[in-house]
Structure formats: structure tokens, C-alpha cells
Amino acid sequence: MFYQWLEGPRSELYRLLDRIVDDSRHLNVMVLDQGVINKRLFEAWEMRFTDREASSILEWLAERRDKTNEENPKHVVEFLRSIRA
Numbered sequence: 001m002f003y004q005w006l007e008g009p010r011s012e013l014y015r016l017l018d019r020i021v022d023d024s025r026h027l028n029v030m031v032l033d034q035g036v037i038n039k040r041l042f043e044a045w046e047m048r049f050t051d052r053e054a055s056s057i058l059e060w061l062a063e064r065r066d067k068t069n070e071e072n073p074k075h076v077v078e079f080l081r082s083i084r085a
Contacts, residue, residue, distance in 0.1 A: 007037070
């Protein structure tokens with residue numbers, strides 16, 4: 001399972017997403033959220049693994065699924081926003 005937050009000019013993002021989808025190393029690519037933002041949320045962010053002790057996407061999702069009794073892609077967006085700091 002892999003999540004990535006992409007920011008930038010719309011046309012460049014669409015070209016990048018096309019390349020990701022066309023790459024045979026990626027399966028079941030799904031856009032969870034999209035829209036216009038006024039300021040980059042991850043300006044100085046570098047791709048990395050999260051520290052499981054500090055923030056676990058699986059635990060985050062399990063906690064929310066228990067509360068809502070459903071799997072919701074918006075929870076992934078919430079998680080990514082929460083670790084940006």
C-alpha cells in the first residue's frame with residue numbers, strides 16, 4: 001500500500017498521473033482527492049516512509065473504520081494532512 005500527495009500546476013500533475021498509471025509497476029492507482037489549494041501543503045516535504053511509532057496509516061484507518069463502520073478514502077487525505085508538520 002502506497003500513498004503519495006502530489007502538488008503543482010494542474011497540467012503537470014495530469015501528465016505525471018498519466019505516467020504513473022501507465023507504469024506497469026503501479027496497480028490499482030486511485031485518486032483520493034483533488035482540488036485547488038492557495039498554498040502548497042508539503043512545500044519542503046521529501047518522499048519518505050512514515051515512522052510507524054509516530055504515525056501509522058494502517059492504525060489511523062483502522063481507528064476511523066471502527067468509528068464509521070466503513071472504509072473511506074477521505075481518511076487517507078486526513079492522515080496525510082496530519083503528518084505534514
